Amino acid sequence: MRIRGAIHMHSTFSHDGTLSVAELAALYRRNNYQFIAITEHAEDLDHRRAECLLDQCREHSRDRLCVIPGAEFSCGEFHILGIGVVTAERQADAITAAETIHSHGGMAVLAHPKRFGWKCPTEILRAVDAVEIWNVEYDGRFLPSTQAAEAYAAMKRAQPPLLAVAGHDLHRMASFYDVALVMDVGEPSAAAILSNLRQGRYAIESRFFRSGPDGRISKPRSAFLRILSGQLRKMRQARSLIEELLS
Ligand SMILES: [Zn+2]
Ligand SMILES: [Zn+2]
16 A cells, blocks of 8 residues: 655644644545644653553544654754663653654654754764655755755765655644645554654655655656746846836
8 A cells, every 4th residue: 555644743732833643634635635643842751741642643533544653852952762662761862862752662763954054963863763764844845955955965974874754843834835745555554654754665755756765766747847947037027017017
C-alpha cells in the first residue's frame, strides 16, 4: 500500500501550537495524508502531559490516519526531533537527545538547519538519522532553500548515511503546505512507518519538488519556474498599465 505522511507539527501541547490534536488529524486527513508524526516541544511536556499526548494520538489514529506521537528537543541552537518518542526527560545536548531517541526506538532528525546557518558539528550529524533539507516554516513553501542542496551535500560528506527529510513545522492551519513523505507499507502501523523512515524507504514529494531520501532531486523545477515567470509577466503588465494611467 502506498501512503503519504508528514513529520514535524505542533498541537496545543506546545506553547506555540494553535490546533488541537483532533484538529491536526482532521486537517491532514482532509489533505489525503495517511500518517503524521507530531513533535511537541519537550520543554512543554511533563509526565502527565506526555501521557495525555500519547492517549490523544491513540484516540485520533483512525479513519485511515496514523497519528505518531513525538517530541522536539531544544538543545542550545540545535533542535532534535524525536519521531515516535515522547519523553519529559530534559536532554543535556543534541547528541544525548539523539541517543535518548534511539534508546526509545525513535528516529532522530536535525530540525530547521536554516536556524544555525546550515552548519553543524560532525558529531551531531553522526548522532542523528536525518536532517530537514526542507522545513516549510523556515525555508518557505513551494521549494526548499537554494542553499539546501549544497549544504546537505557537505553534511553528507561528513556523514554519508545521513538521510534527507522534509518537515512541516506546522503551528497553525494557514501555514499548511502539501509536501509529503511517500512510502510503501504492508500494514500502515506506526512501527512499520517508523521502520521505513529510519531505513530511508520513502520519497519527498510536493507539486514542484521530488527527491529521494538521499536528497537527489528527480522532478525538474521547470514547472515552478514557468509559473513564476508567468506571474512576473503579469506584474510587469500591471505596472505598465498603472504607469499609463498615471501619465
Ligand atoms: Zn524548532
Ligand atoms: Zn518545531
